[in-house]
Amino acid sequence: MEENWDNIPGVAVLNRECEQSDKNTTGGYTNENDWNSTKNNCPKYKTSENYTDWDPTNNNGHTDDDKLIEDFSEKLTTTTNSFDGTNTDYDDWNNSKFDVDNQSSASFSYEKKEQINFDNTNSKSLNDSWGNPISSDQYSADTGNYSEFNGCTKQNSHNDYVPEDSWDIEANTDNSYQKYQNNGYHESGRDYQQGTRFPKKSNNYANTRNDKGNSKSVKPVAQKSTYIPPEFEENDDLTLEAGLNFEKYDKIEVTVSGTEVPKNITSFHDSGLAQILLNNLSKCHYTTPTPIQKYAIPIIMNGKDMIASAQTGSGKTAAFVLPILNNLISEPSELVVDYNHCEPQALILAPTRELAIQICEVTTRLSKNTSIKCELLYGGTATYHQKERILRGVHIIVATPGRLIDFVSRRLITFSSLRFFVLDEADRMLDMGFSLDIERILSDNTMVSSANRSTVMFSATLPILVQQIAKSYLKPDYISVAVGEVGGACKDVTQTFIEVNKFSKKNALVAMLNETNDCQETIVFVEQKRQADFIAAFLSELNYPTTSIHGDRQQPEREQALRDFKTKKMKVLVATAVAARGLDIMGVTTVVNFDLPKTIEEYVHRIGRTGRLGNSGRAVSFFDPANDYAMAPYLVNTLKLAEQKVPDFLSQYEVDEYEKPLSHFNDIRSNVPVLSEYLQGVEDIEEW
Numbered sequence: 125m126e127e128n129w130d131n132i133p134g135v136a137v138l139n140r141e142c143e144q145s146d147k148n149t150t151g152g153y154t155n156e157n158d159w160n161s162t163k164n165n166c167p168k169y170k171t172s173e174n175y176t177d178w179d180p181t182n183n184n185g186h187t188d189d190d191k192l193i194e195d196f197s198e199k200l201t202t203t204t205n206s207f208d209g210t211n212t213d214y215d216d217w218n219n220s221k222f223d224v225d226n227q228s229s230a231s232f233s234y235e236k237k238e239q240i241n242f243d244n245t246n247s248k249s250l251n252d253s254w255g256n257p258i259s260s261d262q263y264s265a266d267t268g269n270y271s272e273f274n275g276c277t278k279q280n281s282h283n284d285y286v287p288e289d290s291w292d293i294e295a296n297t298d299n300s301y302q303k304y305q306n307n308g309y310h311e312s313g314r315d316y317q318q319g320t321r322f323p324k325k326s327n328n329y330a331n332t333r334n335d336k337g338n339s340k341s342v343k344p345v346a347q348k349s350t351y352i353p354p355e356f357e358e359n360d361d362l363t364l365e366a367g368l369n370f371e372k373y374d375k376i377e378v379t380v381s382g383t384e385v386p387k388n389i390t391s392f393h394d395s396g397l398a399q400i401l402l403n404n405l406s407k408c409h410y411t412t413p414t415p416i417q418k419y420a421i422p423i424i425m426n427g428k429d430m431i432a433s434a435q436t437g438s439g440k441t442a443a444f445v446l447p448i449l450n451n452l453i454s455e456p457s458e459l460v461v462d463y464n465h466c467e468p469q470a471l472i473l474a475p476t477r478e479l480a481i482q483i484c485e486v487t488t489r490l491s492k493n494t495s496i497k498c499e500l501l502y503g504g505t506a507t508y509h510q511k512e513r514i515l516r517g518v519h520i521i522v523a524t525p526g527r528l529i530d531f532v533s534r535r536l537i538t539f540s541s542l543r544f545f546v547l548d549e550a551d552r553m554l555d556m557g558f559s560l561d562i563e564r565i566l567s568d569n570t571m572v573s574s575a576n577r578s579t580v581m582f583s584a585t586l587p588i589l590v591q592q593i594a595k596s597y598l599k600p601d602y603i604s605v606a607v608g609e610v611g612g613a614c615k616d617v618t619q620t621f622i623e624v625n626k627f628s629k630k631n632a633l634v635a636m637l638n639e640t641n642d643c644q645e646t647i648v649f650v651e652q653k654r655q656a657d658f659i660a661a662f663l664s665e666l667n668y669p670t671t672s673i674h675g676d677r678q679q680p681e682r683e684q685a686l687r688d689f690k691t692k693k694m695k696v697l698v699a700t701a702v703a704a705r706g707l708d709i710m711g712v713t714t715v716v717n718f719d720l721p722k723t724i725e726e727y728v729h730r731i732g733r734t735g736r737l738g739n740s741g742r743a744v745s746f747f748d749p750a751n752d753y754a755m756a757p758y759l760v761n762t763l764k765l766a767e768q769k770v771p772d773f774l775s776q777y778e779v780d781e782y783e784k785p786l787s788h789f790n791d792i793r794s795n796v797p798v799l800s801e802y803l804q805g806v807e808d809i810e811e812w
C-alpha cells in the first residue's frame with residue numbers, strides 16, 4: 125500500500141482540526157495553495173470511495189462524515205498506540221479492536237502494521253501533506269517532538285523525564301530518536317535510560333512545513349484515550365503471604381458501636397459464606413479471617429450499613445468483597461442490561477485507578493467459578509472498550525469517580541438495581557477532592573434510596589469530620605467498627621526519621637539505599653510529579669533500577685511501572701500520592717518519605733505500603749524542619765501510638781495540650797470533639 129501522510133493519525137487529526145478551526149475560510153492558512161493542499165488531504169473532503177480505501181473498518185455507505193472521521197482517527201490512534209511492532213501486540217490489536225467491531229480484517233490490519241513502520245527510524249521516506257518527502261529523521265528534526273506531532277500525546281513520557289531547565293538536551297540524534305521510538309526504556313529493563321537524552325518538549329503541538337519551508341502551528345487537539353488494559357493475570361506468586369505478626373492481629377482491640385450488631389465470626393467456615401467462596405478463599409490461601417473481616421462480613425451480609433476503620437494491610441478489601449459476593453450469589457436478582465445501558469448491583473468506588481484495578485482483581489479472583497461479573501471503569505483508558513464490556517451485563521462495577529460520572533451522565537449506567545454502595549478509602553472519597561462527585565453519584569435520579577441499599581465505607585484513617593459527612597449517606601442505624609486506633613499507623617512498620625535540609629535529601633536517599641546492599645524493594649514518596657521524574661532519573665543514573673508512578677504519566681506507563689515494580693524488574697518505585705493508598709505490593713521492605721506529606725493520614729497510608737498482613741517493614745522519613753514543622757506534632761503522636769521511638773529533633777514539637785485525635789475510638793455518635801487543624805489538609809488531586 126502506498127505510504128502517505130493520510131495514513132498517519134496525527135495528520136488525520138490535524139486535518140480535522142484545520143477543517144474544524146475554520147470551516148469556510150482558508151482554515152487559518154494565509155496561503156491559499158497551502159490550504160487547498162491540506163483540504164485535499166483532509167478526510168472531510170475525500171470522496172467516500174477514497175475514504176473506504178483506507179478506512180480500517182471499511183464502512184461503506186457511511187454518510188456521517190464527522191463520525192466517520194472521528195472513528196477513523198480514533199482507530200488510527202489506537203493502531204499507533206497499541207502497536208510496538210511486535211507480533212503479540214499486533215495480534216492483540218487485531219483481535220480486540222476488530223472483533224469488537226465485528227470485522228475480520230486481518231489482512232487489512234496487517235497492512236496497517238506495515239504503514240506504521242513509519243514509527244521505526246528505518247522507515248522509508250514519506251510524503252507530507254504538502255507533497256514533500258519526509259523521513260523519520262527529518263521528522264524528528266523538524267518537529268522536535270515525534271509524539272506530539274504524531275498526535276500521540278500518550279507517548280510523550282520521555283519528554284517528561286527530561287527536566288528541561290536542569291539537563292542538557294542532546295541534539296535530536298537518530299540515536300535518541302530511535303531509543304524513544306523503540307520504547308528502549310522498557311526493552312532494556314530500565315525505565316529511565318541512563319545517559320539518554322531525548323528531544324526537548326516542543327510547545328507546538330504540531331509543527332509542519334509548507335512547501336516554502338515556513339512552519340505552521342496547529343492548536344493541540346484533545347485526544348481520546350485508546351488504551352485497552354490487558355486482561356487480569358492470575359499469578360499466585362504475587363500473593364502476599366501472612367507474616368509472623370499475623371497472629372497478633374487477634375490481640376488488637378476492636379470497638380463496635382450501633383444497634384443490633386450481628387455477631388462476629390471466628391472462622392471462614394462458620395461465616396455462612398457460600399461454599400464456592402470458601403473454595404476460592406482457600407485457593408487464595410486465606411485460612412483465617414483478619415479482625416476486620418470477622419466483624420464486617422456478618423454486618424454486611426445482614427444488609428447493615430457500616431463505616432469501618434482498620435490498619436493498613438489488614439484485609440479490608442476482602443472484608444467488603446466477600447459478603448457482597450455472598451449475597452449476590454445466595455440472593456440473586458435479575459441482571460438488568462440492554463443494548464444501551466446496564467444496572468450494576470454493587471458499586472465500589474476508589475480514589476485512584478490502580479487501586480480500582482486492584483480491587484477488581486481481588487473481586488475477580490474471589491468470585492471465580494461463580495456467575496458474578498465484575499467490571500472496571502477508570503480514566504486513561506478507552507471508553508468504547510469499557511462501554512462494550514459493561515453492556516454485556518455486570519453485577520459489580522469498580523470505578524474511579526470521574527469515569528463513572530462520565531458513564532452515568534451518558535446514561536450508560538443507572539442505579540435502579542443497586543444493592544451495595546462501597547467507598548474504599550472513604551475519608552479520601554469524602555474530602556474536598558471527591559465529595560462533589562460522590563454527591564453527584566448518590567443524588568442521581570436513578571439511585572435507589574439509602575434504605576434500599578447497603579452503604580459501606582472503609583479506610584485506615586477516618587477523621588471525625590469525614591465521619592460526620594459519611595453519616596449523612598448512611599442509614600441511621602449504621603454500625604461503626606474500629607480495629608485498633610482509628611487512623612493509627614501499622615505497628616509492624618518500624619518508623620525512623622532523619623533530619624535533613626532540602627540540599628542534603630538526595631545524599632541521604634542514596635546513603636539509605638546503599639545501606640541495603642542489593643537495594644531491596646523500596647517506594648520513595650515525593651510531593652510533586654516533577655520531583656518524581658527528577659528523583660527517578662537521578663537514581664537511574666546511579667544504576668538503581670527505578671521506575672515511577674504519578675498523575676502526569678500516561679495510563680499504560682503507570683500500569684507498566686507498577687508491573688515492573690511488582691515483578692521486581694525495578695527495585696525502586698518513585699511515587700506521588702497516587703500510590704499512597706491501598707496498593708498491595710508483595711515484598712515492599714522499605715518506604716521512604718523523601719518529602720513528607722501534608723496530612724498525617726497520607727503519612728499513615730504511605731508507610732502502610734510496607735508491613736502488611738503481619739509482615740514487618742520499615743519507613744524512613746526525611747524531616748526538613750523548615751518545611752515539615754507543622755506536621756511534627758502529628759508525627760510525634762502517631763509514633764507514640766504505634767509504640768515507636770520519637771527522635772529528639774521531633775519530640776520538641778510535642779504539644780502537651782494537644783487534643784489527640786487518635787487516642788480513642790472516634791465514633792462521632794460519642795460526641796468526640798473535633799480538632800479542626802487535624803482536618804484542614806486535603807491531598808492534591810492528580811489523576812483518577
Ligand SMILES: Nc1ncnc2c1ncn2[C@@H]1O[C@H](COP(=O)(O)OP(=O)(O)OP(=O)(O)O)[C@@H](O)[C@H]1O
Nearest residue numbers: 364410412413414436437438439440441706708737
Ligand atoms: N484472611 C486473609 N488471609 C490471608 N491473606 C489475606 C487475608 N485477607 C487479606 N489478605 C491479603 O492481605 C493483603 C492486604 O489486604 P488488603 O489490600 O485488603 O488490605 P487493606 O486493609 O485494604 O490495606 P490498605 O489500608 O492499605 O488499603 C492482600 O494481599 C490480601 O490478599
